[in-house]
Amino acid sequence: xxxxxxxxxxxxxxxxxxxxxxxxxxxxxxxxxxxxxxxxxxxxxxxxxxxxxxxxxxxxxxxxxxxxxxxxxxxxxxxxxxxxxxxxxxxxxxxxxxxxxxxxxxxxxxxxxxxxxxxxxxxxxxxxxxxxxxxxxxxxxxxxxxxxxxxxxxxxxxxxxxxxxxxxxxxxxxxxxxxxxxxxxxxxxxxxxxxxxxxxxxxxxxxxxxxxxxxxxxxxxxxxxxxxxxxxxxxxxxxxxxxxxxxxxxxxxxxxxxxxxxxxxxxxxxxxxxxxxxxxxxxxx
Numbered sequence: 001x002x003x004x005x006x007x008x009x010x011x012x013x014x015x016x017x018x019x020x021x022x023x024x025x026x027x028x029x030x031x032x033x034x035x036x037x038x039x040x041x042x043x044x045x046x047x048x049x050x051x052x053x054x055x056x057x058x059x060x061x062x063x064x065x066x067x068x069x070x071x072x073x074x075x076x077x078x079x080x081x082x083x084x085x086x087x088x089x090x091x092x093x094x095x096x097x098x099x100x101x102x103x104x105x106x107x108x109x110x111x112x113x114x115x116x117x118x119x120x121x122x123x124x125x126x127x128x129x130x131x132x133x134x135x136x137x138x139x140x141x142x143x144x145x146x147x148x149x150x151x152x153x154x155x156x157x158x159x160x161x162x163x164x165x166x167x168x169x170x171x172x173x174x175x176x177x178x179x180x181x182x183x184x185x186x187x188x189x190x191x192x193x194x195x196x197x198x199x200x201x202x203x204x205x206x207x208x209x210x211x212x213x214x215x216x217x218x219x220x221x222x223x224x225x226x227x228x229x230x231x232x233x234x235x236x237x238x239x240x241x242x243x244x245x246x247x248x249x250x251x252x253x254x255x256x257x258x259x260x261x262x263x264x265x266x267x268x269x270x271x272x273x274x275x276x277x278x279x280x281x282x283x284x285x
Contacts, residue, residue, distance in 0.1 A: 017113040020065040098128040102185035129192035140166040222262040
């Protein structure tokens with residue numbers, strides 16, 4: 001099959017719109033409030049970061065109605081802002097941007113453009129997931145038996161090679177994600193970081209995929225739920241080894257078939273088969 005990168009280009013060129021698109025964010029203008037606080041312990045630091053997320057979710061945002069070209073430009077701007085925040089050690093800000101981008105996928109107001117919006121925003125989530133993963137690898141240098149020189153983790157590392165400090169940092173990331181109040185962004189962001197579960201234990205990733213598969217049932221909008229499943233399958237299938245159990249693919253495909261009637265009613269008057277075809281191509285890349 002064609003790689004996901006080539007499918008993305010086809011989706012972006014096919015699913016377009018002349019309608020105005022809504023984008024809600026706090027990061028497309030200057031003036032973000034910064035709170036400086038001294039934390040004495042690791043627990044204090046985690047608590048402070050969770051408070052920052054609470055402040056963010058309750059903070060001021062603005063809604064813009066823009067053209068498709070402007071929307072794509074602003075999504076690209078958010079992507080650059082996320083990377084810039086990360087590179088300047090503003091980890092919480094980078095997480096906030098990822099959350100706000102994921103929230104945009106709960107809006108299905110302009111259905112013909114939704115597959116393209118999915119591609120654009122999951123690209124940002126992929127970027128965020130890679131940044132977190134690489135940061136954890138950097139923090140996971142280990143000492144080979146008898147050596148006094150730290151060694152970078154190999155690509156095929158096992159959890160027993162990961163220092164406890166790096167595991168703690170990894171767990172802190174997932175604690176932050178668990179504090180996201182809305183289900184859709186919480187599931188998207190956790191899926192984006194799924195690969196980082198490998199720092200904790202060898203079965204954590206597979207367990208996480210199955211858990212999120214079940215949690216998606218809690219999403220009220222059937223179309224949004226199917227696209228979350230699509231992202232979960234795309235991420236999950238790239239993380240599993242050849243000897244892995246792929247039952248999660250069957251479970252998500254069955255859930256897709258079970259919800260097809262609801263989606264058909266939801267999309268009445270639109271080219272349902274085309275949207276469904278796009279979804280299937282995304283899942284079974």
